[in-house]
Amino acid sequence: MGKIALFGAGGAIGGSVASALRAQGRAYRVVGRSRGPLEAQFGADPLAEIVTWNPEDPASVRAAAEGVETLVYLIGVPYWEFQKHPVLMRQTLEGAMAAGVSKLVQIGTVYPFGRPRTERVDENHPREPHTFKGRMRKAQEDLVLGAHGQRGLQTTILRLPDFYGPHVERSFLHSAFEAALAGRRADLIGPIDTPHEYVFVPDVGPVVTALADEPRAYGRAWNLAGAGVTTQRELVERIFAHMGRPPKYRVAGPWMVRAIGLFNRFMRELAEMEYLQTTPVLMDDSALRGLLGEVRKTSYEEGIRRTFEALAREMKSTRPETGALMKPA
Structure with missing residues (x-):
């Protein structure tokens, strides 16, 4: 090979x-x-x-x-x-x-x-x-x-x-993991109830x-399709629930994205792709599964758990004195 x-x-x-x-x-x-x-x-x-x-x-x-x-x-x-x-x-x-x-x-x-x-x-x-x-x-x-x-x-x-997932800082969900960990508010791009x-x-x-x-x-x-159809809201609620916290987030809608874009280059460019938040592309990967057979897809529940575990390892390696990342009691 x-x-x-x-x-x-x-x-x-x-x-x-x-x-x-x-x-x-x-x-x-x-x-x-x-x-x-x-x-x-x-x-x-x-x-x-x-x-x-x-x-x-x-x-x-x-x-x-x-x-x-x-x-x-x-x-x-x-x-x-x-x-x-x-x-x-x-x-x-x-x-x-x-x-x-x-x-x-x-x-x-x-x-x-x-x-x-x-x-x-x-x-x-x-x-x-x-x-x-x-x-x-x-x-x-x-x-x-x-x-x-x-x-x-x-x-x-x-x-x-x-x-x-672990170390995926460019994911729109990354801020939710950080916010749930720190007990602060997550910043989301709306709408957040669209199938995704x-x-x-x-x-x-x-x-x-x-x-x-x-x-x-x-x-x-x-x-390659995802692990199932969900919504941003549902996943963010699961992310906060994993840490034993009530979900806290604020949502930037299309007008807010454009307003922030006046000062933020990435957000200015993101406005063009707004349709993905309202009419998302949900993929059919039956052809791929027919070619390769079983395609492993981690459930959202397990993926959230493993992402937090990776954050714990990262925190332990950079700040050993903090110890392991634990869920709040």
């Missing part, structure tokens, strides 16, 4: 894929712009090879992909720089093909679908994004799927819904490695 490389390994999904590879005893390469953060996250793992790259430099891209059989693409960009998504993908594909990479797996999102036309969205749902971010993600997907079969490269895409789904990040890695190893996976995209 050839080497697998995680381009953009420093994020939560990269960590999940690395954990899955580690559990399988497989050597892997992590690729990022800066060596320091990669060393901090992967330096203690003898199975991890650390490589830095400059995605704007074709020679650097090719060098980072040399000797790799499977490239897992996890590159993120700031929310206000989504125009970079197709540019970086094009350069990565060129470098990968020049280096003789055999397989590429892109980790994607629901953005290319645009507003859902059906209650459940499968892979045949039209991709008609009405937002700039959706168009950039669709352009990225088009490049990946268009490269399939070129110069010996096979490509596939795994689309994820919103996610949460989330995937627990540690569940993603095993799916990615199984998909990468499956010859039938290539030449198309696949959806």
Whole structure:
């Protein structure tokens, strides 16, 4: 089995894929712009090879992909720089093909679908994004799927819904975990009673490695649905209940998001994706389950518990004098 490389390994999904590879005893390469953060996250793992790259430099891209059989693409960009998504993908594909990479797996999102036309969205749902971010993600997907079969490269895409879990600070649920822990108020983006789904990040890695190893996976995209339909309100109430606290939160609706956006760049960009809070994309992953068989999905109850356990370990390692994280009596 050839080497697998995680381009953009420093994020939560990269960590999940690395954990899955580690559990399988497989050597892997992590690729990022800066060596320091990669060393901090992967330096203690003898199975991890650390490589830095400059995605704007074709020679650097090719060098980072040399000797790799499977490239897992996890590159993120700031929310206000989504125009970079197709540019970086094009350069990565060129470098990968020049280096003789055999397989590429892109980790994607629901953005290319645009507003859902059906209650459940499968892979045949039209991709008609009405937002700039959706168009950039669709352009990225088009490049990946268009490269399939070129110069010996096979490509596939795994689309994820919103996610949460240990060390996932960019999740909209993260503030609820911090607030429940500290006994303060959580900040939420509304509406919070709309049906929604989330995937627990540690569940993603095993799916990615199984998909990468499956010859039938290539030449198309696949959806991974969450652990069930829920709402923000329901999950936040569960999060606070785990700590034995009554839920406390404040909700920023569309007008508030726009107002905050006058001073906050991320919130200004978030306003464009408001439709996901009112007409969410709930994914149908029956095709993926038909391909891989059983797909492990951690229940929300267990995911909340494991996320708090990770927070406890993090607090203990950074402030040993605080001891273990305990539920209030």
